[in-house]
Amino acid sequence: MCSKESEKIIIYNREKIDLKSEIKRLKLSEQDDAVNLCDLTNIIKKFEIWEKHFPQIKPYYAIKCNDESPVLKIMSSLGAGFDCASKNEIEKVLKIGVHPNRIIYANPMKSKSFIKHAKSKNVTDSTVDNEFEIYKMFKHYPTSNVILRFRSDAKKVLSPLGNKFGCDANENAAALILLTKSLNMNMIGLSFHVGSGCLELEAYERAISTGSSLYKFGKFIDHNLKVLDIGGGFPGDDDVMFANIAEIVNKALAKYFAGIDVDVIAEPGRFFVHTAYTNVSKVYAKREIRADDGKHEKTMYYVNDGVFGTFSCTLYEDLLIEAIHFKDEKSELFDSFIWGPTCDGCDKILESVRLPNLEEGDLLAFPNMGAYTVPIMNDFNGFDRPKTIFYLRSDYIHCIY
Ligand SMILES: Cc1ncc(COP(=O)(O)O)c(C=O)c1O
Numbered sequence: 129m130c131s132k133e134s135e136k137i138i139i140y141n142r143e144k145i146d147l148k149s150e151i152k153r154l155k156l157s158e159q160d161d162a163v164n165l166c167d168l169t170n171i172i173k174k175f176e177i178w179e180k181h182f183p184q185i186k187p188y189y190a191i192k193c194n195d196e197s198p199v200l201k202i203m204s205s206l207g208a209g210f211d212c213a214s215k216n217e218i219e220k221v222l223k224i225g226v227h228p229n230r231i232i233y234a235n236p237m238k239s240k241s242f243i244k245h246a247k248s249k250n251v252t253d254s255t256v257d258n259e260f261e262i263y264k265m266f267k268h269y270p271t272s273n274v275i276l277r278f279r280s281d282a283k284k285v286l287s288p289l290g291n292k293f294g295c296d297a298n299e300n301a302a303a304l305i306l307l308t309k310s311l312n313m314n315m316i317g318l319s320f321h322v323g324s325g326c327l328e329l330e331a332y333e334r335a336i337s338t339g340s341s342l343y344k345f346g347k348f349i350d351h352n353l354k355v356l357d358i359g360g361g362f363p364g365d366d367d368v369m370f371a372n373i374a375e376i377v378n379k380a381l382a383k384y385f386a387g388i389d390v391d392v393i394a395e396p397g398r399f400f401v402h403t404a405y406t407n408v409s410k411v412y413a414k415r416e417i418r419a420d421d422g423k424h425e426k427t428m429y430y431v432n433d434g435v436f437g438t439f440s441c442t443l444y445e446d447l448l449i450e451a452i453h454f455k456d457e458k459s460e461l462f463d464s465f466i467w468g469p470t471c472d473g474c475d476k477i478l479e480s481v482r483l484p485n486l487e488e489g490d491l492l493a494f495p496n497m498g499a500y501t502v503p504i505m506n507d508f509n510g511f512d513r514p515k516t517i518f519y520l521r522s523d524y525i526h527c528i529y
Pocket residue numbers: 190192193211234235289321323324325326359360361362395396397398399
């Protein structure tokens with residue numbers, strides 16, 4: 129499938145994609161390459177959930193999470209803004225017709241040339257978190273709108289960010305707010321990110337409380353603040369947890385920003401795309417491991433996608449991977465390993481998973497593969513990157529036009 133074809137959207141009429149019949153129709157067991165099936169309907173439903181719980185909080189989708197163009201287009205049609213971290217991410221979003229005022233340049237560290245590029249494209253809003261970057265912005269883009277990112281970490285996360293970004297709220301933030309004032313820069317707000325895949329819900333309340341003190345200080349010294357950016361970290365596969373986070377966030381905003389004029393925005397990534405992708409990989413080789421007494425102990429399966437492909441996120445995140453087989457439900461199950469195709473020993477998708485006896489050509493499906501997978505994959509060892517096939521339920525067609 130060439131890349132243009134891969135961006136075609138297949139419209140379907142059922143409640144959801146019928147995985148088995150798609151596998152048959154696409155003849156996946158005869159193909160050399162694994163594929164990802166992306167149901168854009170899922171992203172639209174996530175957007176509806178977002179709007180239900182956060183009617184006042186505009187999401188700026190973090191495109192680093194999944195930058196495939198149909199995903200960006202659907203997010204744009206739904207009215208999202210975009211969190212970009214580089215020149216190329218900005219270009220990608222502008223290319224699909226997004227106005228620059230819907231972009232936040234949310235990488236606090238930027239090269240001089242990237243700042244100049246943002247300026248040339250009228251991307252005005254960006255985050256900073258230390259004095260060097262403030263001076264750099266002042267020198268190369270003094271008319272930009274700066275948002276100060278402070279550190280406020282969740283105690284438990286899949287992927288921490290505070291060790292890399294965010295000024296210390298107690299030690300440095302006030303000085304940096306004063307610095308932007310003394311340079312006469314337009315500081316418009318504050319931001320934080322509790323960490324991606326946040327598992328400590330109260331982290332948001334702590335951060336909002338800190339944010340309100342800094343916001344009040346900024347206002348006090350006559351900065352024209354109007355934005356609080358609550359970052360990302362929202363779970364992709366647990367809508368109950370998301371609802372609980374939303375309740376905590378909304379209560380904290382009501383408490384700490386009562387009577388304060390503020391536009392609250394967020395930079396969710398994983399939340400929107402995690403469940404939209406299902407990976408389908410093929411077993412192309414196997415090996416049986418026997419115990420000393422010769423009894424079959426476990427089976428190792430080698431499939432045509434791995435940690436240098438769709439499963440890249442498992443290298444640095446403790447992500448729960450689920451493998452679905454297509455054998456009879458009543459088949460006997462055996463201890464199994466699933467390896468990716470490269471010659472690297474770390475290319476392991478799952479160990480200690482219970483599977484029936486699979487043969488060459490059998491397929492496995494892995495749901496929830498939409499976040500931090502596609503943009504990170506590479507063709508290490510000469511294995512092609514899996515393509516994505518996009519789907520949309522017919523009653524949601526209006527969302528893309
Ligand atoms: C600045 C920034 N914003 C937003 C995100 C998206 O976070 P998440 O996918 O957890 O919502 C990230 C993730 O790394 C980030 O670095």
